[in-house]
Amino acid sequence: MNPIINAYQLIVGSREFMLVDISRSTGTIGTVNVSEFAQYPRGVTPITELLYAGEEAIINMTRPARGDEYTDKLVHQISTITICGDNVKTILSATSDNYFTYSHSMAKSLNPVFELLSDGVYVCHEAKMIPGNGAGNFFWNGYTQRHIVSGTANYSRNMGKESNYTPCFLLPTMNPSEFSEAKVKTQRDKLSAGKRIGGVALHMSGMFSALLDGHHSAVACLLSDFEFRCLLIEPIRDMLYETPEQAMQYGREPRIIALSCPYVKIPMELIPPPMLESFLLRRNNIKPKHYQQLKKNANKILRTVGRKSLPREVLLKAEHLPNHAAIESAHAVTELTDEQLNALLAGETKYEDKIIISSNYYNSVITACNYLQFEDFERFLRFTFTIIENPDLKATHKYIIERLCTINNKKIYDFFTALSEEEKLVHADHISQIEAYIKGYEKNINDVLIDKENKSKSLNRAMGFLGGDLDQAGIAQMEAIVKASRRG
Numbered sequence: 001m002n003p004i005i006n007a008y009q010l011i012v013g014s015r016e017f018m019l020v021d022i023s024r025s026t027g028t029i030g031t032v033n034v035s036e037f038a039q040y041p042r043g044v045t046p047i048t049e050l051l052y053a054g055e056e057a058i059i060n061m062t063r064p065a066r067g068d069e070y071t072d073k074l075v076h077q078i079s080t081i082t083i084c085g086d087n088v089k090t091i092l093s094a095t096s097d098n099y100f101t102y103s104h105s106m107a108k109s110l111n112p113v114f115e116l117l118s119d120g121v122y123v124c125h126e127a128k129m130i131p132g133n134g135a136g137n138f139f140w141n142g143y144t145q146r147h148i149v150s151g152t153a154n155y156s157r158n159m160g161k162e163s164n165y166t167p168c169f170l171l172p173t174m175n176p177s178e179f180s181e182a183k184v185k186t187q188r189d190k191l192s193a194g195k196r197i198g199g200v201a202l203h204m205s206g207m208f209s210a211l212l213d214g215h216h217s218a219v220a221c222l223l224s225d226f227e228f229r230c231l232l233i234e235p236i237r238d239m240l241y242e243t244p245e246q247a248m249q250y251g252r253e254p255r256i257i258a259l260s261c262p263y264v265k266i267p268m269e270l271i272p273p274p275m276l277e278s279f280l281l282r283r284n285n286i287k288p289k290h291y292q293q294l295k296k297n298a299n300k301i302l303r304t305v306g307r308k309s310l311p312r313e314v315l316l317k318a319e320h321l322p323n324h325a326a327i328e329s330a331h332a333v334t335e336l337t338d339e340q341l342n343a344l345l346a347g348e349t350k351y352e353d354k355i356i357i358s359s360n361y362y363n364s365v366i367t368a369c370n371y372l373q374f375e376d377f378e379r380f381l382r383f384t385f386t387i388i389e390n391p392d393l394k395a396t397h398k399y400i401i402e403r404l405c406t407i408n409n410k411k412i413y414d415f416f417t418a419l420s421e422e423e424k425l426v427h428a429d430h431i432s433q434i435e436a437y438i439k440g441y442e443k444n445i446n447d448v449l450i451d452k453e454n455k456s457k458s459l460n461r462a463m464g465f466l467g468g469d470l471d472q473a474g475i476a477q478m479e480a481i482v483k484a485s486r487r488g
Helices: 086-101 106-114 181-192 213-221 244-247 271-282 291-297 314-318 322-333 338-347 359-373 377-389 393-405 410-420 427-463 472-485
Strands: 004-012 013-024 030-032 046-053 056-063 074-076 118-130 147-149 168-174 198-205 208-213 228-235 238-241 256-260 265-267
Touching: 004 265, 004 271, 004 314, 004 377, 013 106, 013 271, 030 427, 046 198, 056 198, 074 168, 074 359, 086 106, 086 198, 086 208, 086 228, 106 118, 118 198, 118 271, 181 291, 198 213, 208 213, 208 228, 213 314, 322 359, 338 359, 338 377, 359 377, 359 393, 377 393, 377 410, 393 410, 393 427, 410 427
Parallel strands: 168 208, 198 228
Antiparallel strands: 004 013, 013 118, 030 046, 046 056, 056 074, 074 147, 118 228, 198 208, 238 256, 256 265
Protein backbone atom coordinates (compact mmCIF):
# COMPACT_ATOMS: atom_id res chain seq x y z
CA MET A 1 0.00 0.00 0.00
CA ASN A 2 1.49 3.35 -1.05
CA PRO A 3 1.80 6.17 1.48
CA ILE A 4 -0.65 9.07 1.26
CA ILE A 5 1.16 12.42 1.20
CA ASN A 6 -0.63 15.77 1.18
CA ALA A 7 1.51 18.90 0.98
CA TYR A 8 0.57 22.58 1.23
CA GLN A 9 2.68 25.71 0.74
CA LEU A 10 2.02 28.20 3.56
CA ILE A 11 3.25 31.59 4.74
CA VAL A 12 2.75 32.64 8.35
CA GLY A 13 4.08 36.13 8.99
CA SER A 14 7.35 36.20 7.07
CA ARG A 15 7.92 32.46 7.38
CA GLU A 16 7.45 30.36 4.28
CA PHE A 17 7.31 26.57 4.56
CA MET A 18 5.69 23.38 3.37
CA LEU A 19 3.09 21.70 5.57
CA VAL A 20 2.95 17.95 4.97
CA ASP A 21 0.52 15.27 6.17
CA ILE A 22 1.80 11.68 5.88
CA SER A 23 -0.31 8.58 6.41
CA ARG A 24 0.04 4.86 5.63
CA SER A 25 3.83 5.35 5.37
CA THR A 26 6.47 2.66 5.72
CA GLY A 27 7.57 4.20 9.02
CA THR A 28 11.22 3.51 8.21
CA ILE A 29 12.43 6.69 9.98
CA GLY A 30 10.82 8.20 13.05
CA THR A 31 10.87 8.68 16.80
CA VAL A 32 9.30 6.47 19.45
CA ASN A 33 8.91 6.55 23.23
CA VAL A 34 10.39 3.49 24.99
CA SER A 35 9.93 4.56 28.63
CA GLU A 36 9.06 2.03 31.34
CA PHE A 37 6.21 3.92 32.96
CA ALA A 38 5.20 1.12 35.34
CA GLN A 39 8.55 1.17 37.17
CA TYR A 40 8.31 4.72 38.47
CA PRO A 41 5.87 6.82 40.50
CA ARG A 42 3.62 9.03 38.43
CA GLY A 43 5.16 12.39 37.58
CA VAL A 44 8.80 11.34 38.00
CA THR A 45 9.11 8.92 35.09
CA PRO A 46 12.24 9.37 32.94
CA ILE A 47 11.05 9.82 29.36
CA THR A 48 13.22 8.12 26.73
CA GLU A 49 12.75 8.83 23.05
CA LEU A 50 14.59 7.08 20.23
CA LEU A 51 15.34 8.19 16.73
CA TYR A 52 15.19 5.02 14.66
CA ALA A 53 15.90 4.04 11.07
CA GLY A 54 14.58 0.61 10.14
CA GLU A 55 15.23 -1.65 13.13
CA GLU A 56 18.24 0.40 14.21
CA ALA A 57 17.95 2.72 17.21
CA ILE A 58 20.19 5.64 16.23
CA ILE A 59 19.93 8.29 18.96
CA ASN A 60 18.71 7.96 22.56
CA MET A 61 17.38 11.07 24.34
CA THR A 62 16.23 10.74 27.95
CA ARG A 63 14.64 13.39 30.12
CA PRO A 64 15.71 12.59 33.70
CA ALA A 65 13.13 11.54 36.29
CA ARG A 66 13.65 14.75 38.25
CA GLY A 67 12.92 16.88 35.20
CA ASP A 68 10.09 18.51 33.35
CA GLU A 69 9.71 19.95 29.85
CA TYR A 70 12.27 22.65 30.68
CA THR A 71 14.95 20.10 31.70
CA ASP A 72 17.84 19.23 29.38
CA LYS A 73 18.21 15.62 28.28
CA LEU A 74 20.79 12.85 28.38
CA VAL A 75 21.86 12.16 24.80
CA HIS A 76 23.96 9.48 23.17
CA GLN A 77 24.35 7.97 19.72
CA ILE A 78 23.91 4.21 19.69
CA SER A 79 24.09 3.20 16.03
CA THR A 80 24.67 4.53 12.52
CA ILE A 81 22.15 5.23 9.79
CA THR A 82 24.47 3.84 7.12
CA ILE A 83 23.74 0.22 8.13
CA CYS A 84 19.99 0.65 7.70
CA GLY A 85 19.97 -0.47 4.09
CA ASP A 86 21.24 0.94 0.80
CA ASN A 87 17.77 2.20 -0.06
CA VAL A 88 17.70 4.59 2.90
CA LYS A 89 21.23 5.86 2.24
CA THR A 90 20.54 6.35 -1.47
CA ILE A 91 17.28 8.23 -0.92
CA LEU A 92 18.77 10.61 1.66
CA SER A 93 21.89 11.30 -0.38
CA ALA A 94 19.89 11.85 -3.57
CA THR A 95 17.59 14.27 -1.73
CA SER A 96 20.51 16.52 -0.76
CA ASP A 97 21.97 16.44 -4.26
CA ASN A 98 18.66 17.00 -6.03
CA TYR A 99 17.80 20.05 -3.94
CA PHE A 100 21.15 21.76 -3.39
CA THR A 101 23.19 20.73 -6.44
CA TYR A 102 20.53 20.29 -9.13
CA SER A 103 18.03 22.89 -7.84
CA HIS A 104 14.98 20.62 -7.84
CA SER A 105 11.99 21.88 -5.85
CA MET A 106 11.70 21.12 -2.15
CA ALA A 107 8.55 19.05 -2.71
CA LYS A 108 10.11 16.95 -5.47
CA SER A 109 13.37 16.46 -3.58
CA LEU A 110 11.75 15.48 -0.28
CA ASN A 111 8.94 13.27 -1.56
CA PRO A 112 11.01 10.04 -1.39
CA VAL A 113 11.96 10.94 2.21
CA PHE A 114 8.30 11.49 3.12
CA GLU A 115 7.65 7.90 2.10
CA LEU A 116 10.19 6.80 4.73
CA LEU A 117 8.88 8.91 7.62
CA SER A 118 6.39 7.68 10.21
CA ASP A 119 2.80 8.95 9.97
CA GLY A 120 2.35 12.52 11.13
CA VAL A 121 2.17 16.21 10.25
CA TYR A 122 5.43 17.97 9.42
CA VAL A 123 6.77 21.43 8.63
CA CYS A 124 9.56 21.50 6.02
CA HIS A 125 11.84 24.40 5.09
CA GLU A 126 15.42 25.23 4.15
CA ALA A 127 17.47 26.41 7.11
CA LYS A 128 20.95 27.55 8.08
CA MET A 129 22.31 24.97 10.52
CA ILE A 130 25.21 25.19 12.95
CA PRO A 131 27.50 22.12 12.78
CA GLY A 132 28.21 22.30 16.50
CA ASN A 133 26.95 20.77 19.72
CA GLY A 134 25.88 24.08 21.24
CA ALA A 135 28.96 24.22 23.48
CA GLY A 136 31.79 25.12 21.12
CA ASN A 137 32.56 21.63 19.80
CA PHE A 138 32.04 20.03 16.41
CA PHE A 139 28.90 17.91 16.48
CA TRP A 140 30.09 14.68 14.83
CA ASN A 141 32.22 13.07 17.50
CA GLY A 142 30.63 14.42 20.67
CA TYR A 143 27.88 11.87 21.39
CA THR A 144 29.61 8.53 21.82
CA GLN A 145 29.27 8.97 25.60
CA ARG A 146 25.92 9.52 27.34
CA HIS A 147 25.75 13.05 28.79
CA ILE A 148 23.46 15.99 29.48
CA VAL A 149 23.31 18.33 26.48
CA SER A 150 22.36 21.95 27.12
CA GLY A 151 19.60 23.20 24.83
CA THR A 152 17.85 19.82 24.37
CA ALA A 153 14.95 20.59 26.73
CA ASN A 154 11.56 20.54 25.02
CA TYR A 155 11.18 24.24 25.81
CA SER A 156 13.63 27.01 26.66
CA ARG A 157 12.94 29.02 29.81
CA ASN A 158 14.41 32.09 28.11
CA MET A 159 12.48 31.83 24.84
CA GLY A 160 9.25 30.32 26.15
CA LYS A 161 6.79 28.15 24.23
CA GLU A 162 5.67 30.80 21.77
CA SER A 163 9.04 31.79 20.29
CA ASN A 164 9.87 30.90 16.70
CA TYR A 165 13.40 29.70 16.04
CA THR A 166 15.36 27.21 13.96
CA PRO A 167 16.50 24.09 15.87
CA CYS A 168 19.93 24.61 14.34
CA PHE A 169 22.32 22.46 16.40
CA LEU A 170 23.07 18.98 15.12
CA LEU A 171 23.12 15.40 16.36
CA PRO A 172 25.05 12.89 14.20
CA THR A 173 23.49 9.76 12.77
CA MET A 174 26.70 8.53 11.11
CA ASN A 175 29.41 6.72 13.07
CA PRO A 176 32.53 8.91 13.66
CA SER A 177 34.62 6.02 12.34
CA GLU A 178 33.10 6.63 8.90
CA PHE A 179 34.76 10.03 8.53
CA SER A 180 36.64 10.28 5.21
CA GLU A 181 39.00 13.08 4.19
CA ALA A 182 38.49 12.08 0.56
CA LYS A 183 34.73 12.65 0.84
CA VAL A 184 35.32 16.03 2.49
CA LYS A 185 37.63 16.99 -0.39
CA THR A 186 34.96 15.99 -2.90
CA GLN A 187 32.45 18.28 -1.19
CA ARG A 188 34.95 21.14 -0.94
CA ASP A 189 35.69 20.79 -4.65
CA LYS A 190 31.97 21.25 -5.33
CA LEU A 191 32.01 24.48 -3.32
CA SER A 192 35.08 25.68 -5.21
CA ALA A 193 33.24 25.00 -8.47
CA GLY A 194 30.37 27.22 -7.34
CA LYS A 195 27.96 24.40 -6.52
CA ARG A 196 25.74 24.22 -3.47
CA ILE A 197 25.94 21.39 -0.95
CA GLY A 198 23.82 20.67 2.10
CA GLY A 199 22.05 18.03 4.14
CA VAL A 200 18.74 16.65 5.41
CA ALA A 201 17.84 17.00 9.09
CA LEU A 202 14.94 15.93 11.32
CA HIS A 203 14.09 17.89 14.47
CA MET A 204 14.51 15.88 17.67
CA SER A 205 14.15 18.11 20.74
CA GLY A 206 14.63 21.72 21.75
CA MET A 207 17.31 23.38 19.65
CA PHE A 208 18.67 20.09 18.26
CA SER A 209 18.02 18.22 15.00
CA ALA A 210 19.39 14.88 13.81
CA LEU A 211 21.47 15.13 10.63
CA LEU A 212 20.19 12.30 8.44
CA ASP A 213 22.50 13.11 5.52
CA GLY A 214 25.33 15.57 4.92
CA HIS A 215 28.00 14.87 7.55
CA HIS A 216 30.91 15.35 5.14
CA SER A 217 29.19 18.39 3.62
CA ALA A 218 29.02 19.92 7.10
CA VAL A 219 32.77 19.43 7.51
CA ALA A 220 33.43 20.91 4.06
CA CYS A 221 31.28 23.98 4.72
CA LEU A 222 32.98 24.65 8.05
CA LEU A 223 36.48 24.34 6.54
CA SER A 224 35.55 26.54 3.56
CA ASP A 225 33.72 29.18 5.65
CA PHE A 226 30.37 28.50 3.95
CA GLU A 227 26.99 28.38 5.62
CA PHE A 228 25.82 24.80 6.14
CA ARG A 229 22.20 24.59 5.04
CA CYS A 230 19.74 21.73 5.35
CA LEU A 231 16.30 20.70 4.29
CA LEU A 232 14.88 20.67 7.81
CA ILE A 233 11.86 18.52 8.67
CA GLU A 234 10.06 19.40 11.91
CA PRO A 235 7.34 17.08 13.25
CA ILE A 236 4.41 18.99 14.74
CA ARG A 237 3.98 17.64 18.26
CA ASP A 238 2.52 20.54 20.23
CA MET A 239 -0.53 22.78 20.46
CA LEU A 240 -0.77 26.35 21.69
CA TYR A 241 -3.80 27.38 23.76
CA GLU A 242 -5.25 30.83 24.28
CA THR A 243 -4.63 32.32 27.70
CA PRO A 244 -7.24 32.00 30.49
CA GLU A 245 -7.77 35.76 30.20
CA GLN A 246 -8.52 35.48 26.50
CA ALA A 247 -10.90 32.56 27.05
CA MET A 248 -12.66 34.40 29.89
CA GLN A 249 -13.71 37.15 27.49
CA TYR A 250 -15.87 34.57 25.72
CA GLY A 251 -16.89 32.66 28.84
CA ARG A 252 -15.25 29.37 27.82
CA GLU A 253 -12.33 27.07 28.54
CA PRO A 254 -9.07 27.95 26.70
CA ARG A 255 -9.12 26.71 23.12
CA ILE A 256 -6.35 25.53 20.82
CA ILE A 257 -5.24 28.49 18.72
CA ALA A 258 -2.26 27.03 16.83
CA LEU A 259 -0.23 23.93 16.07
CA SER A 260 3.37 24.39 17.05
CA CYS A 261 6.90 23.41 16.10
CA PRO A 262 10.06 25.46 16.76
CA TYR A 263 10.10 27.17 13.35
CA VAL A 264 6.51 28.37 13.21
CA LYS A 265 3.20 28.51 15.07
CA ILE A 266 0.41 27.79 12.57
CA PRO A 267 -3.00 29.38 13.34
CA MET A 268 -5.84 26.88 13.36
CA GLU A 269 -7.71 28.68 10.58
CA LEU A 270 -4.83 28.00 8.14
CA ILE A 271 -4.76 24.24 8.72
CA PRO A 272 -6.89 22.12 6.35
CA PRO A 273 -9.59 20.29 8.41
CA PRO A 274 -8.51 16.79 7.27
CA MET A 275 -4.94 17.55 8.36
CA LEU A 276 -6.10 18.85 11.73
CA GLU A 277 -8.15 15.69 12.28
CA SER A 278 -5.14 13.60 11.26
CA PHE A 279 -2.93 15.44 13.76
CA LEU A 280 -5.35 15.01 16.66
CA LEU A 281 -5.89 11.31 15.95
CA ARG A 282 -2.17 10.51 15.67
CA ARG A 283 -0.73 12.92 18.20
CA ASN A 284 -0.05 10.16 20.71
CA ASN A 285 3.10 8.12 20.36
CA ILE A 286 2.95 5.76 17.37
CA LYS A 287 4.74 2.45 17.84
CA PRO A 288 6.30 0.85 14.74
CA LYS A 289 5.98 -2.87 14.09
CA HIS A 290 9.53 -3.47 15.32
CA TYR A 291 8.96 -1.59 18.60
CA GLN A 292 10.18 -4.45 20.81
CA GLN A 293 13.42 -4.76 18.84
CA LEU A 294 14.02 -1.01 19.15
CA LYS A 295 13.36 -1.20 22.86
CA LYS A 296 16.04 -3.87 23.21
CA ASN A 297 18.49 -1.70 21.26
CA ALA A 298 17.74 1.46 23.23
CA ASN A 299 20.89 1.36 25.36
CA LYS A 300 23.44 -0.17 23.02
CA ILE A 301 26.99 1.20 22.95
CA LEU A 302 28.16 2.70 19.67
CA ARG A 303 31.17 0.79 18.37
CA THR A 304 33.78 3.16 16.92
CA VAL A 305 36.40 0.63 15.86
CA GLY A 306 38.96 2.24 13.57
CA ARG A 307 37.75 5.69 14.56
CA LYS A 308 39.54 8.50 12.73
CA SER A 309 40.36 11.86 14.24
CA LEU A 310 38.75 14.90 12.70
CA PRO A 311 41.24 17.42 11.28
CA ARG A 312 42.51 19.85 13.89
CA GLU A 313 41.31 22.76 11.74
CA VAL A 314 37.73 21.48 12.05
CA LEU A 315 37.97 21.36 15.83
CA LEU A 316 39.50 24.85 16.01
CA LYS A 317 36.88 26.39 13.70
CA ALA A 318 34.10 24.72 15.69
CA GLU A 319 35.26 26.59 18.78
CA HIS A 320 34.07 29.79 17.11
CA LEU A 321 30.57 28.50 16.41
CA PRO A 322 27.82 30.13 18.52
CA ASN A 323 26.66 28.25 21.60
CA HIS A 324 23.06 27.57 22.54
CA ALA A 325 22.99 30.49 25.01
CA ALA A 326 23.88 32.94 22.23
CA ILE A 327 21.12 31.59 20.00
CA GLU A 328 18.62 31.71 22.86
CA SER A 329 19.42 35.32 23.64
CA ALA A 330 19.16 36.21 19.96
CA HIS A 331 15.66 34.75 19.83
CA ALA A 332 14.65 36.43 23.08
CA VAL A 333 14.56 39.70 21.09
CA THR A 334 11.64 40.09 18.73
CA GLU A 335 13.05 43.10 16.86
CA LEU A 336 15.60 45.91 17.10
CA THR A 337 14.78 49.10 15.25
CA ASP A 338 17.43 51.51 14.00
CA GLU A 339 16.25 53.99 16.63
CA GLN A 340 16.77 51.43 19.41
CA LEU A 341 20.23 50.57 18.08
CA ASN A 342 21.16 54.25 17.94
CA ALA A 343 20.12 54.56 21.58
CA LEU A 344 22.38 51.61 22.49
CA LEU A 345 25.22 53.19 20.53
CA ALA A 346 24.72 56.32 22.60
CA GLY A 347 25.19 54.26 25.76
CA GLU A 348 21.48 54.14 26.65
CA THR A 349 19.48 51.08 27.72
CA LYS A 350 16.08 52.74 27.15
CA TYR A 351 14.28 54.18 24.14
CA GLU A 352 11.13 56.27 24.65
CA ASP A 353 11.18 55.34 28.36
CA LYS A 354 11.10 51.60 27.61
CA ILE A 355 13.97 49.20 28.25
CA ILE A 356 15.31 48.09 24.87
CA ILE A 357 16.70 44.72 25.95
CA SER A 358 18.01 44.82 29.52
CA SER A 359 18.72 47.41 32.19
CA ASN A 360 22.34 46.17 32.10
CA TYR A 361 24.14 47.89 29.21
CA TYR A 362 26.78 45.19 28.72
CA ASN A 363 24.13 42.45 28.53
CA SER A 364 22.15 44.60 26.11
CA VAL A 365 25.12 44.89 23.74
CA ILE A 366 25.81 41.13 23.86
CA THR A 367 22.19 40.26 23.16
CA ALA A 368 21.95 42.84 20.38
CA CYS A 369 25.04 41.32 18.75
CA ASN A 370 23.56 37.82 19.01
CA TYR A 371 20.31 38.96 17.46
CA LEU A 372 21.85 40.99 14.64
CA GLN A 373 24.47 38.41 13.66
CA PHE A 374 21.80 35.80 12.95
CA GLU A 375 19.03 38.09 11.70
CA ASP A 376 20.80 40.89 9.77
CA PHE A 377 24.56 40.46 9.31
CA GLU A 378 25.13 43.83 7.61
CA ARG A 379 23.51 45.67 10.52
CA PHE A 380 25.59 43.51 12.87
CA LEU A 381 28.78 44.75 11.21
CA ARG A 382 27.69 48.39 11.26
CA PHE A 383 26.65 48.12 14.92
CA THR A 384 29.87 46.47 16.11
CA PHE A 385 32.15 48.74 14.05
CA THR A 386 30.45 51.83 15.46
CA ILE A 387 30.85 50.56 19.03
CA ILE A 388 34.58 49.93 18.55
CA GLU A 389 35.06 53.41 17.10
CA ASN A 390 33.48 55.00 20.19
CA PRO A 391 36.01 55.38 23.06
CA ASP A 392 33.15 55.99 25.51
CA LEU A 393 32.03 52.36 25.03
CA LYS A 394 35.47 50.94 25.80
CA ALA A 395 34.06 48.48 28.36
CA THR A 396 32.45 46.48 25.54
CA HIS A 397 35.40 46.56 23.12
CA LYS A 398 37.07 43.37 24.36
CA TYR A 399 33.89 41.32 23.86
CA ILE A 400 33.11 42.87 20.46
CA ILE A 401 36.64 42.40 19.09
CA GLU A 402 36.77 38.79 20.30
CA ARG A 403 33.39 38.21 18.67
CA LEU A 404 34.51 39.67 15.32
CA CYS A 405 37.73 37.64 15.40
CA THR A 406 35.68 34.44 15.15
CA ILE A 407 34.26 35.50 11.75
CA ASN A 408 36.21 35.22 8.49
CA ASN A 409 35.00 38.27 6.56
CA LYS A 410 36.57 40.78 4.17
CA LYS A 411 34.78 43.77 5.72
CA ILE A 412 36.05 42.84 9.18
CA TYR A 413 39.56 42.46 7.73
CA ASP A 414 39.37 45.91 6.13
CA PHE A 415 38.05 47.44 9.35
CA PHE A 416 40.76 45.86 11.51
CA THR A 417 43.43 46.89 8.99
CA ALA A 418 42.28 50.51 9.23
CA LEU A 419 42.32 50.30 13.04
CA SER A 420 45.86 48.91 13.11
CA GLU A 421 47.06 51.74 10.88
CA GLU A 422 45.40 54.42 13.03
CA GLU A 423 47.16 53.17 16.17
CA LYS A 424 44.65 54.81 18.50
CA LEU A 425 45.46 54.42 22.18
CA VAL A 426 41.90 53.32 22.85
CA HIS A 427 42.63 50.06 20.98
CA ALA A 428 46.12 49.49 22.36
CA ASP A 429 44.97 46.67 24.65
CA HIS A 430 43.59 44.75 21.67
CA ILE A 431 46.13 45.48 18.95
CA SER A 432 47.82 42.07 19.21
CA GLN A 433 44.49 40.30 18.71
CA ILE A 434 43.61 42.56 15.77
CA GLU A 435 47.00 41.95 14.13
CA ALA A 436 46.64 38.19 14.63
CA TYR A 437 43.28 38.31 12.82
CA ILE A 438 44.81 40.30 9.94
CA LYS A 439 47.71 37.83 9.57
CA GLY A 440 45.35 34.84 9.72
CA TYR A 441 43.05 36.31 7.09
CA GLU A 442 45.96 37.15 4.75
CA LYS A 443 47.40 33.65 5.18
CA ASN A 444 44.04 32.15 4.27
CA ILE A 445 43.82 34.31 1.14
CA ASN A 446 47.39 33.40 0.22
CA ASP A 447 46.65 29.68 0.63
CA VAL A 448 43.68 30.03 -1.72
CA LEU A 449 45.82 31.83 -4.33
CA ILE A 450 48.52 29.16 -4.10
CA ASP A 451 45.88 26.45 -4.52
CA LYS A 452 44.55 28.19 -7.64
CA GLU A 453 48.06 28.64 -9.03
CA ASN A 454 48.87 24.96 -8.48
CA LYS A 455 45.60 24.00 -10.12
CA SER A 456 46.43 26.22 -13.10
CA LYS A 457 49.89 24.67 -13.49
CA SER A 458 48.49 21.14 -13.26
CA LEU A 459 45.87 21.82 -15.91
CA ASN A 460 48.38 23.48 -18.19
CA ARG A 461 50.68 20.47 -17.92
CA ALA A 462 47.78 18.10 -18.55
CA MET A 463 46.52 20.14 -21.51
CA GLY A 464 49.92 21.27 -22.76
CA PHE A 465 49.04 20.50 -26.37
CA LEU A 466 46.82 23.61 -26.34
CA GLY A 467 49.89 25.83 -26.02
CA GLY A 468 50.23 28.94 -23.83
CA ASP A 469 48.88 29.49 -20.33
CA LEU A 470 45.28 29.02 -19.28
CA ASP A 471 43.46 31.95 -17.69
CA GLN A 472 40.78 31.52 -15.00
CA ALA A 473 38.06 31.09 -17.64
CA GLY A 474 40.14 28.39 -19.29
CA ILE A 475 40.67 26.62 -15.98
CA ALA A 476 36.93 26.63 -15.32
CA GLN A 477 36.30 25.30 -18.84
CA MET A 478 38.83 22.49 -18.42
CA GLU A 479 37.33 21.53 -15.05
CA ALA A 480 33.87 21.38 -16.62
CA ILE A 481 35.17 19.11 -19.40
CA VAL A 482 36.83 16.77 -16.89
CA LYS A 483 33.69 16.59 -14.73
CA ALA A 484 31.46 16.00 -17.74
CA SER A 485 33.71 13.16 -18.90
CA ARG A 486 33.55 11.58 -15.44
CA ARG A 487 29.76 11.72 -15.48
CA GLY A 488 29.73 10.26 -18.98
